[in-house]
Amino acid sequence: MSNYEPVIGLEIHIQLKTKSKLFCASPNSFNVESPNTNICEICTGQPGTLPRLNAEALRKAIMVGLALNCETAKITKFDRKNYFYPDLPKGYQISQFDMPINGKGKVMVGNREIGITRAHLEEDAGKLLHELPGSDLKSSQRSDPRMTYVDFNRAGVPLLEVVTEPDFKSPEEAGLFLRQLRSIVRYLDASMADMEKGHLRVDANVSVRKIGETKLPDYKVEVKNMNSFKAVEAALSYEIERQTELLEKGEKPIDETRGFVDHTKTTVSQRTKEAAHDYRYFPEPDLPPIAITDDFIQELRIALPELPQAKAKRFIKEYDLPESDVWQIVDDKSFANYFENVASELGAWFEADNISVEKYKKSLKSLANWLTGDFLAMLNRDGKTANESGLSPENFAELIKLIEQGVISNTAGKSVLTEMYATGGDPSDIVDRQNLGQVSDEGLIEGVIDKVLAANQEVVEKYKAGKTGVLGALVGEVMKQTDGRANPQLVNEILKTKLD
Ligand code: ADP
Ligand code: MG
Secondary structure: OOOEEEEEEEEEEEEOOOOEOOOOOOEOOOOOOOOOOOOOOOOOOOOOOOOOOOHHHHHHHHHHHHHOOOOEOOEEOOEEEEOOOOOOOOOEEEEOOOOOOEOOEEEEEOOEEEEEEEEEEEEOOOEEEOOOOOOOOOHHHHOOOOOOEEEOOOOOOEEEEEEEOOOEOOHHHHHHHHHHHHHHHHHOOOOOOOHHHOOEEEEEEEEEEEOOOOOOOOOOEEEEOOOOHHHHHHHHHHHHHHHHHHHHOOOOOOOEEEEEEOOOOEEEEEEEHHHOOOOOOEEOOOOOOEEOOHHHHHHHHHHOOOOHHHHHHHHHHHHOOOHHHHHHHHOOHHHHHHHHHHHHHHHHHHHHOOOOHHHHHHHHHHHHHHHHHHHHHHHHHHOOOOHHHOOOHHHHHHHHHHHHOOOOOHHHHHHHHHHHHHHOOOHHHHHHHOOOOOEOOHHHHHHHHHHHHHHOHHHHHHHHOOOHHHHHHHHHHHHHHOOOOEOHHHHHHHHHHHHO
16 A cells, blocks of 8 residues: 555636627637638737627526535636737637636535635637648648648637646546536536537646645646546546655656646656746736626526436435436436436326335336436437437336336346337337237246256256256246246246246
8 A cells, every 4th residue: 555645636627608709709619620610800819809708608607606616706807818829819818817706615526525716717719720621621631741720719719617626535536526517517508518529628636645744745747638537537547656656766746737648548748837837917908897796696596407416315315216326317417307207107107006115116226227227328329318319208117117017028128128219119019019028827838837847857857856056947948938028937936836
């Protein structure tokens, strides 16, 4: 065991989902196939133009802040962050320095509290391209080693930068927080939050100290270029190991920015502290400070939906489901709604038929398994939501009913689900059409069993000699003879009676 522990803090840029950009009316969407189409004088920094704040971006920023229990600023303002970069047309970025829209907050991650330092608004920069987009171009026409191209479609897109305190104690904990954050912003419809598409970009800060030390290390390493949560965790793990090794040798890691290399799962130095920028922040003179009234905050607070954590707590209580299933179900709001719709169908059925609470609970557990297993896999494969699947909650509930009543086996359930997913069909119809119904006719099963026993005399002898383990082989043979449709419980019972 190592005597060292990591200290981790995250900075996350979240692209906000709005119709137009942060300070102009250009569309907030960028299609790489058609660069420089969603731009105007303002987001390309033409002289004499003036920015105007997008109210929707401000609302969404505050709502995310409220969800992270941040204090909303009474007065907020924008500042210029000066630096030169070819995809930054104005030569500065409009950001927020000392009066961010969201101040200190906190969230529970597992059973530990993580501090939020701030969450402020800023504009995104454009993008440099080393290859011309356009599928109509031949590859020789597409790139020229002497050229770099610039696409300003992303310039001015609203970002919310969330900064956490250095409170995480492991890569997994940081990963858990990120998944929670993604879920929250999606619940609020504040961002698509797809990391691979760059809607959510994570910079991970990490240092290592002796266990028992309470002071923060006097250095930190910032890691960039991760395009998935898994990559963030891998980058942090690699850094922790690298820094621990240095410290164990009596060396001190240096303050630097490193880039994650996906195919080697390592990090490489990009720049050291000496090259750090001096941004010369100063208040943006073209945008007045904004006073946020209590009424406005209250209005937004009321508009907050039930958030993932609250929903998870309620599901555990209300449906008596295991926590791991619940987190998978509540991660996506529409999936959670779908679950509740099916559960309510099941509830109505149980009430109408006067079926015991135990059976109802068992059917909910079965529902959770089917939803988070086969169904979720199909949705993920096709990039669809549950509602888009065309499989109605009524039909899903009926499928669970058929399985729970023993009308069809689990195996048959899988093929019914696949067919329902493909055609939106009614499960009972599919069962009839495909002849999948479970056979519970004792006479019929007995007939098959007699044949199987007659054909497998040696196995029967073994059983009678005390090797009761061979029963499984006989059950298997009966199932085979009935195309898997015989009720396995009945098969077992009848077989045992006959043999004993
Ligand atoms: P900077 O001024 O270099 O941007 P900040 O103090 O603003 O540094 O912190 C940036 C991020 O780094 C925050 O997420 C913070 O939690 C994290 N951080 C600060 N100190 C450390 C440290 N010693 N180890 C790991 N992370 C740290
Ligand atoms: Mg910083």
